[in-house]
Amino acid sequence: MKKIVLIAVALVALVSLSVLVYGIEARQAADVVSIRVSDALPVTDPHSQLWSKATEFQLPMGSQTIIAPVKPAPSVPYIQVRSLNNGTHIAFLITWADSTKNDRTVKIDEFRDGSAVLLGPVGEMAVLAMGTATIPVNVLHWKADWQADIDTGFQGVESAFPNFWVDMYPNVIGEPPYTLPGNFSDAAKLYLPGWKVGNSFSQPLKVTSVEENRARGFGSLATEQSQGAIGRGIWENGQWSVVIARQLHPSDNEDIQLISGEKYSTAFAIWDGASGDVGARKSITALLTLYVQ
């Protein structure tokens, strides 16, 4: 009996969702529509009034079970997505419930909250498999710990272990606890290999909380040479509100061009740090269609 009621509720929800979607953009038959506005986009303000101009799409989340390691059950049942564009930039506002804020990845068992937008050519199922050798996809990945680095300064060892003490590190200057990057000369940087080789995760000075990546299949995700995406995430009252934005027509040839009046494939992912989500351990939407108005 309970089951039937649940199915009925789900059906009603589905029907009303489609009515909502089709009512607004019936001609486009897209799952997410990016509304065209003439204003400057609120690329770092999840609470801007301008977002009320965008339609809210409620997207059900599923588990990532295509490739091991999997996430057996999604950490949130659904997320809300809005999108605006102004002819030069496109921005997404993603909101979801998360009772814990996980914005530090200093300790070995600390994992970040995060969200990502996948963009690829429309009608290609391969997009959900993170693309193929001939169909590359773009992933815009916002990370809570990068946001915290920007908002409050780089989180080093001392942020997780306040009583930690060290006498010296090779070639370092200044006083303990010796913070990055100021106290670290080029010679000292040699002892932080990730930083030295340019790994974007290891850079103490973050210029953006959104990393632009390109992928050509599972496991191939790579930080793009040229980074142009911006955004901002705010955690309040058990909810993340995250803006992810980029240019519609970047000069970077690693990026897909987003043209007004065209459709694209898209999907969204959420990582819940408290559940140990990382990499492939994530909640995902189905492969969706994005219409850029």
Next chain:
Amino acid sequence: MAKVYNWQLGRYMEYWYEEVRPRKQMAAVFDINKCIACQTCTMACKTTWTSGKGQEYMWWNNVETRPWGSFPMGWDSKLLNLLGPQEWVNGIYAGKTIFEAARPGERVLGNLPIDMDWAYPNRGEDETNEPIDEAKYYFSMPHSIWTFYLARVCNHCTYPACLAACPRTSIYKRPQDGIVLLDQQRCRGYRECVRACPYKKPMYNHETRISEKCLFCFPAVEQGNWPRCMRSCIGKIRMFGSIHTPDNIDPENPIDFLVHVKKVGLPLYPQFGTEPNVYYIPPIHVPATKFLQQMFGPNVQKAQETYNAMRNGEDPELQGILMLNVSTDRIFSKFRVTDKHAIGFDDNGSEVVRVNLNEPKVVRPFYDPKLGVYRHNIT
């Protein structure tokens, strides 16, 4: 999953990738009987590779006192508990490896240690297996109350769990020497390798937020030199070189001789299934009970017997090769033992090192009339 052959288990097993053995596999044999836990190896590694910020807790080489010591804490007992009781039948492993026991949707059976687990590298140091309440415990061999030192580095496994677990293929095994490396550009700090490695040798850097691991000092190996931890070993417990598979043995190769010919070098926890390439001569003062068998497989007692026979002067060749432990910085691929010397040769057959089997004895007079002093040490 692919089927690959693991000679340490005597059977085929499941692995995430096809069997691709490197052209050459570097390996080591550690003689546990000689380790004094001086930690010189540990510090040699620390000062070479992990003295940077974010690497404070990292000990790519560590030496733990058995049975209680372990770094990170309980690295082996936790996994053994997850794996559950398993069996060897007639020298063949009948149980499940960490690949075969992986939970649905996982690649490897593993667990991620928390910070506190990494915080006590010296836990259990010099603690014996039982309280010592009787003075004469050491008069019989093996000892009923015992302890031994286990020096550990990454095993540069033939079937690395770290490599299988990384969804980004950031970890790779080099075809030229079998060394397993973690690409600092590709890693995104997922810690799948930290979770999967049964020996817990990939470690997460607090500051760069990506993982790092022991690299067998590959820049030294490329120049024909031993890794730093190996060549600095005070107790001369270590032998470093290449190893072949059992169907391709070179009896003049030091590692092949110890592992395949004499069978005194045993893998650490072979049942995990990674085919580790650091081998251990088990401690002879410890009874070959289930503890040792669980740790080194079913051939422990045989290895102890062979080693004891060598101590009784019955195996000069084995005695000779062990004299070559940590005798030179240069990698040698062949050895020969004569009446007087143990000699190591490189790939071209040139002599690399020669050691006396018996050191010449010099006895100096107790009183030195020239200096007008008495000597405390006359040999």
